[in-house]
Amino acid sequence: MDGTIAATTRTLVGVEVGGTFTDLVWIDHAGAVRTGKTPSTPSEVQKAVLEVIDAAGVPVEEVARVTHGSTVATNALITRRGAQVGVLTTTGFRDVLILGRADRNHSIYDMQYRRPEPPIRRAMLREVTERLGPEGEVIAPLDEAQARAQIAAFLAQGVEGIAISLLHAYRNPAHEKRLVEIVRELAPGLPVSASHEVSPEFREYERSVTTAVNAFVGPVVERYIARLDEGLATRGYGGVLQVMQSNGGTMPAAQAGPNAVRMLLSGPAAGISAAMWFARRNGISDLVTLDMGGTSTDVALAEGRVLATVPELVVDGLPVRTAALDMATIGAGGGSIAAIDAGGFLAVGPQSAGADPGPACYGRGGAAPTATDAQVVAGLLRPERFFGGKMALRPDLAETAIAGLGQGGTPQQTADAILRIVNANMASAVRLVSTERGLDAARFALVAFGGGGPVHAAMVADELGIGTVLVPWSPGLASAFGLLVADTVIDVTESAIQPLGEGTLDASRLAALERRAAEEAAAAGLEDAALRVGLDMRYAGQAFELTVWTNAPGDAPVALDAASLRGLFEEEHRARYGYARDALKVEVTGYRLRLSRASEVAIETPLPDGSGPTPETRDATIGGQRGPTVFRPRCGLMPGEAQAGPAVIEEPTSTVVVPRGWSARCAPTGDIIMTRETETAT
Structure with missing residues (x-):
């Protein structure tokens, strides 16, 4: 797809690797925009990235910046196919990584529950003689001779990296720093991860896992x-290759290896960045994002266009302490497999057919029925129009796969049941970030993107009482687009457990953190960055914290007294959990600093040009109702024009489904805004 775009001073490329497709958006200095999409290559991820760049005809020598989002780190962790790594820890604490926490906060009714597999085998955990107290005081000095012997043993085992996590090192990193020096002396160039650099926070298990x-x-x-x-x-x-971080900002690729945990939700964060950009240009302040890709659906909420962040991710059951956008993820993607569960009920996900072999309708050997197969059988995806006509689908294979579920009835009825389950799962994910936090989802607009998001968005909105759905330009490429408009962000943290008082915002501690942030900013080439100061706070006795920012994005940091800080905390606590307790004491557990620089890219995406085939009517099943449905190309829906449902609006990267009772209007921006026209929409 070609188009025009507001003039930029640089040529920029965004490439995002998803579970099924790899997407590209390219903006050149003359104001032209091109897009690309190619199947992902899980065995050689970079192959698809380079292929999509070549196919788009990008003159790479003219590109000033390539920004990249990838699932490489996530996939390596989930599949446990990472590097051979040795871990050094304090004597007596070798099994912290193996034992973990005693609580079980998920799958509590699963009789076949298995604890998450540690990322490191016990044989690769070694102890060093040293001991620090909880205030960082030295109880036992580091035995350097013994440490050298342990490191040498790791080297003899052929490790590809070493992790160092000593007890209470977040309070005093001296022993960890010395171990890093010894490793670099014995094995120059060997990657070393030290907890005081990766996660200088309290809680030994979480810090060690990270x-x-x-x-x-x-x-x-x-x-x-x-x-x-x-x-x-x-x-x-x-130029410099940039990569997306889980916190919604970018960093130089050279920093990605030493800070790999920051990339764990790279792709979803880019999509949210794009959703915020499109919401802003359409005047939408309160939004919920709905990103359905090939393997999962990601949902986030922004009130007043402010996204919440969390200090910890849980990836495949493992707690990873890294700043990330607050989102909910469910196994409901286009490749999610429909099957009969142990109770005899139809279920969809979390298992996925991925890119290889993919859904049955791809004709690549996949036999399991997926959400995409259901969309084909329901008549929502036309084989000749999928992927802009570049990838022919096999509806016969999709029907065979779905019929194999043995549900009775017609394949169309089973396909509709699959899609209804997907809709219900998505609605539940939206409730996690809205209703369960005391927010009425009905007052938010739903921003739908990803290849499958616009297919389900209006039906999900119906379940939630949401009356407005925004489908941005080229929604299947939203994550790649988000890479171009994302801010550059640096987060630094430090644990400091103390009662909330007048001296909480310690100037010397903040100055030390600012120096750390400035060093990272210099390495990243980040200048003129805006500073935000945050505190991790909780009621005394709680086992979890909330991050409370003391200044809004773009505002200068200000000194706040204890009463003001408590007020900010209780406002956040009430918004998240529905209550606040005046009688309880509040304590601070850590400091957070964020340096950010807004993207300077001014973009005006191309408008529809009125081209494409003439609209036609075919039968399709939408929300349980099968009947005549208008099919038309998105490029033919001009600004100001509306299409009433039932209708399907097709484009190369996605499909917009407009149910009965809904209307889709092309906004002056070229984005589609769907609104519920009646209260009887189904």
């Missing part, structure tokens, strides 16, 4: 980035 995961996926990320860098260089690229 450090071990960083070491586990870091070499995989570094090798991948090196191959991608090499491929770009051979094509003439001389």
Whole structure:
């Protein structure tokens, strides 16, 4: 797809690797925009990235910046196919990573529950003689001779990296720093992850997991980035490769290996960045994002266009302490497999057919019925129009796969049941970030993107009472687009457990954190960044914290007294959990600093040009009702024009389904805004 875009001073490329497709958006200095999409190549991720760049005809030698979002780190962790890593820890604490926490906060009714597999085998955990107290005081000095012997033993085992997580090192990193020096002396160039650098926060298990995961996926990320860098260089690229972080900002790819945990939700964060950009240009302040890709659906909420962040992710059951956008993820993607569960009920996900072999309708050997197969059988995806006509679908294979579920009735009825389950699962995810936090989902607009988001969005909105759905330009490429408009962000943290008082915002502590942030900013080439100051706070006795920012984005930090800080905390606590307790004491557990620089890219996406085939009517099943449905190309829906449902609006990267009782209008921006026209929509 070609178009025009507001003039920029630089040529920029965003490439995002999803579970099924790899997407590209390219903006050149003359104001032209091109897009690309190609099937992902899970075995050689960089191959699809380079292929989509080549296919789009991007003159790489003219590109000033390539920004990349990838699932490489996530996949390495989930599949446990990371690097061979050794972990050094304090004597007596070797099994912290193995034992974990005693609580079980999910799957409590699963009789077949299995604890998450640690990222590191016990045989690769070694102890060093040293001991620090809870205030950082030295109880036993580091035995350097014994430490050298342990490191040498790791080297003899052929480790690809070493993780160091000593007890209470977040309060005093001296022993960890010395161990890093010894490793670099004995094995120059070997990647080292030290907890005081990766996660300088309290809670030994979470800090150890985060450090071990960083070491586990870091070499995989570094090798991948090196191959991608090499491929770009051979094509003439001389700029800096940027990668997306889970916190919604970008960082130089050179920092990705040492900070690999920051990439764990790279792709979803880019999509949310795009959703915020499109909401802003359409005057939408309160929004819920709905991103349905090939393997999962990601949902986030922004009130007043302010996104919440969380200090911890849980990836495949493992707690990873890294700043991330607050989102809910469910296994409901286009490749999610429909099956009969142990109770005899039809279920969809979380298992996925992925990109290889993919849904049955792809004709690549996949036999399991998926959500995409259901969309084909329901008549929502036309085989000749899928992927802009570049990828023919096999409806016969989709029907065979769905009929194999043995549900009785017609394949169309089973397909509709599958899609209804997907809709219900998505609605539940939206409730997690809205209703369950005391917010009425009905007052938010739903921003739908990803290849499958616009297919389900209006039906999900019906379940939630939402009356407005925004479908942005080229929704299947939203994550790649988000890479171009994302801010550059640096987060630094430090634990400091103390009662809330007048001296809480310690100037010397903040100054030290600012120096750390400035060092990272200099390494990233980040200048003129805006500073935000946050505190992790909780009621005394709670086992979890909330991050409370003391200044809004773009505002200068201000000194706040204890009463003001408590007020901010209780406002956040009430919004998240529905209550606040005046009688309870409040304590601070840590400081957070964020440096950010807004993207300077001014973009005006191309408008529909009135081209494409003439609208036609075919039968399709939407929300349980089968009947005549208008099919028309999105490029033919001009600004100001509306299409009433039931209708299907097709484009190369996605499909917009307009149920009966809904209307889709092309906004002056070229985005589609769907509104519920009646209260009887189904």
